[in-house]
Amino acid sequence: MGAEGRTEQIGKRIIAAFLFCALAAPWGARAADSVDYGAPPSGNVTVAARFADMQPSGIVVLPDGSVILGFPRSAQDHAGPRLARLTVTRDGPPGLAPYPDAATQARLISPLGMTLDARGRIWIVDEGTVAGTPGPATPALVMIDPAPGGAGVRTLKLHAPAIRPDSHVNDLRIDLTHGRAGLAFVTDTSLADHPAIIVVDLASEKAWRVLDDDASTRATPGFAMEVDGQMHRFDLAHPAMGQGGADGIAISPDSATLYWQPLSGRRLYSAPTAVLGNPLASRAALAQTVRDEGETGVVDGMATAPDGSLYLTDLERHAILHRATDGTLSMVTHDPRLISPDGLALQGDTLWLTVGQWSRLPVFHGGHDRQERPWIVARIRVP
DSSP states (O other): OOHHHHHHHHHHHHHHHHHHHTTOOSSTTSOOOOOOTTSSOOSOEEEEEEESSOOOOOEEEOTTSOEEEEOOOSSSOOSSOSEEEEEOOSSSSOEEEESSOHHHHTTOSOEEEEEEOTTSOEEEEEOOOOTTOOSOOOOEEEEEOOSTTSOOEEEEEOOTTTSOTTOOEEEEEEESSSSSSOEEEEEEOOSSSOOEEEEEETTTOOEEEESTTOTTTSOOTTOEEEETTEEEEOOSSSOOSSOOSEEEEEEOTTSOEEEEEESSOSEEEEEEHHHHTOTTOOHHHHHHHOEEEEEOOSOOOEEEOTTSOEEEEETTTTEEEEEOTTSOEEEEEEOTTOSSEEEEEEETTEEEEEEOOGGGSGGGTTTOOOOOSOEEEEEEEOO
């Protein structure tokens, strides 16, 4: 964003703050009470698409600029595509086409987290469960190769002991520098209190858990956060917000370092992929390599920039943060419409963001649905 654009944004914020204060005092000469200058929206959020009947979550942007969205079905089922290519129009509703084709939809159950590997292939965490359908989940990783003459579609089922009865597979990143065909790192947020990172060898399809029940993957004891103007505390027996362990995940541009953060926590962690991906590494050796990267916010989605910095969604501030490689934090955008900001994808100077209002699901409010349609996909220009 150029200097002119930043000046315009600052001007808008000043005007908004002035208007916010303009209700002013009943006494003529008295100055208006001061307010938080961060309260007005940052003004750099553009809604690219709105959906009235299904929630977007995972998102990737292909090298050709195509935006691919995943629409999970674990919270509430829908009749639309499970994976789709988004077409943004100036007027009228967004266009959605089943991706890569209609036949592939039958191979997907509930696509959640999504990422691109270094070869441009799409990898998806499939929760393997649909709202209202009894029986255990059947989670899997799904790979889609969009290249002409590529590998097509591949499904890797996830089984015990890598998967526990209370597992909630959430998001993933791919490392093609270790193992014969690479490794997948999957966050298991857990529906109980047994989070972990699941490592999958993409050649053998063998999977195992690392850092299970480690402090770096678990919810912070006594964790509390603000949701829709109300304070809630982590409570396994009576959840009142999206909560759990390891959730957001990112990988460095050279695939040497993995980053993750528990959903019920405000600290970011990292470890070398060479150690995390070593099936012979002991529990103690793994724990010793974990680095506390410091406090951020309440984070869900993550995206890595080419310089190794990170973009992080911030649930409490309805925001996106930027974490520089030296750990410096800055605010990219904040807007009250970003209710539970979720999936992030960076392309050039544009961040694409899905907003699903997960904090308003009936499960967190005694069966009452507090979601307000539509759900949105936004784009944000970054410096």
